[in-house]
Amino acid sequence: GQNIDQPTEMTATEGAIVQINCTYQTSGFNGLFWYQQHAGEAPTFLSYNVLDGLEEKGRFSSFLSRSKGYSYLLLKELQMKDSASYLCASVDSNYQLIWGAGTKLIIKP
């Protein structure tokens, strides 16, 4: 079956760095997305990886290892506004998105 695993909840301190991991098992692979979702709001696009390696976008970076079925989202210089859920989604062979349940990130001052 198809499966996306990510931690349910993580806590980090303002100004610190946090890494949110995601492992995936899907029928085929055509890329991996990360979305951010603040409580009560819609998910918004953060990053897309289709090749192995690290993609950096300001304070956020996303890493992919296709051989390991593994990705992570790295958030640097954490701010209170980064408190949100982070959703990992893999694109399968039919170009359908398979979503993880999300990681709720709590930032403490």
Added chain:
Amino acid sequence: DAGITQSPRYKITETGRQVTLMCHQTWSHSYMFWYRQDLGHGLRLIYYSAAADITDKGEVPDGYVVSRSKTENFPLTLESATRSQTSVYFCASSLKVDGANVLTFGAGSRLTVL
């Protein structure tokens, strides 16, 4: 306003009633999607549409009906609502960004079935 809008934002209904959730986009994107989001689950695809008059089932289509007579509108109908359909429903459209088909979501419709 440009973007993707959903209505109503909040709806309370009773078991057995018909409910329609509306979705309207102003970008003329070909692909549109309906997802439901429940605690402990990832987003689950209900239906999607590749173009006007073309719709297809997703992972959890039972109990739902969609139509797409115009590119900009993609309504979702619950023909006879059940308590298990209490959820937050997100409509989305797809835009190509740097080679990736990125979903842009509406604000969501929170449905409670009593």
